[in-house]
Structure formats: C-alpha cells, structure tokens
Amino acid sequence: QVQLVESGGGLVQPGGSLRLSCAASGGIFLINAMGWYRQAPGEQRALVATITSGVNRNYADSVKGRFTISRDNAKNTVDLQMNGLSPEDTAVYYCYADGRVKYGLAPWKPFASWGQGTQVTVSS
Numbered sequence: 629q630v631q632l633v634e635s636g637g638g639l640v641q642p643g644g645s646l647r648l649s650c651a652a653s654g655g656i657f658l659i660n661a662m663g664w665y666r667q668a669p670g671e672q673r674a675l676v677a678t679i680t681s682g683v684n685r686n687y688a689d690s691v692k693g694r695f696t697i698s699r700d701n702a703k704n705t706v707d708l709q710m711n712g713l714s715p716e717d718t719a720v721y722y723c724y725a726d727g728r729v730k731y732g733l734a735p736w737k738p739f740a741s742w743g744q745g746t747q748v749t750v751s752s
Contacts, residue, residue: 630654630741632723637746644750645711650723650743652704657739659727662699662706666719666748673722677708690716713750720745 636648652659663678663686677697678686685697694712699705706723723743728736 630657630725630727630729630739632725632741632743634721634723634743634746637721637748639749639751640713641752642714642750644713645709646713646748647710648708648721648723648746648748650706650725652725652741655729655731657704657727657729658736659701659704659725661727662723662725664697664706664708664721665724666717666721667745668719671719676721678724679706710748713748715750717748718750719748721748 630652631654632650632652634648634650636646640646661678661680664676665673666676667673675688676691677695679697679699681701696709698707722745726740729739730736
C-alpha cells in the first residue's frame with residue numbers, strides 16, 4: 629500500500645501560521661489527487677483542500693484566502709501553508725492521496741491512502 633507520512637503540526641497562536649507536509653512512498657505509483665482533510669473533536673472528517681496532478685485546486689470555503697495547497701509531482705509530496713489560523717482550525721489534519729500502484733509484475737491497481745494524522749492546535 630502507498631504510505632503517507634505527515635509532518636509540521638503543532639501549537640500556534642491565533643493569527644499565526646503553520647506549514648504541513650506529506651510525502652508518499654511504497655511501490656511504483658502514479659498519483660492523481662492529493663489533499664488535506666481535518667477532523668475536530670466530535671465532528672466528521674472534512675475536506676480542507678485538494679490538488680490534482682494537473683494542479684487544479686479545490687478549497688473548503690472556510691479556508692479560502694488563508695490556506696494554500698501545493699504539490700511536487702517529482703517528489704510525491706503535498707504541502708499545506710496555513711496562514712491566519714484561528715481556534716476553529718484546531719483539528720487533526722490528515723493527508724490523502726489516490727491513484728494507481730504497481731508491485732513487481734502485478735498489474736496496476738487503484739489505491740487510496742491516508743496518513744496517520746497530525747495535530748494542529750490554535751490557542752493563546
């Protein structure tokens with residue numbers, strides 16, 4: 629399975645910034661979409677931002693103008709620059725990727741993977 633490893637979470641004051649990073653590894657794979665989702669306590673996991681291999685971006689309304697998603701196709705990484713953070717952004721942030729993966733002589737097959745999650749806490 630394609631593995632995703634996130635980094636960059638932490639504690640930040642309101643109005644501050646954080647940058648999350650995620651790297652994919654494992655097998656030979658072609659990634660279609662990558663993105664970030666978040667889950668606050670007592671709530672369902674929700675989309676934050678996604679980006680396709682063609683660099684089409686999609687943002688949740690609540691983060692438009694504050695968050696920027698970017699992707700390095702050569703390195704199979706996706707970053708999320710978060711500016712103007714507020715306590716409402718506090719959540720566990722999960723990296724996501726989907727596409728096709730190939731192991732050895734086996735045929736290509738679709739995959740969808742999630743990272744382990746990284747905590748972002750916005751508090752004074």
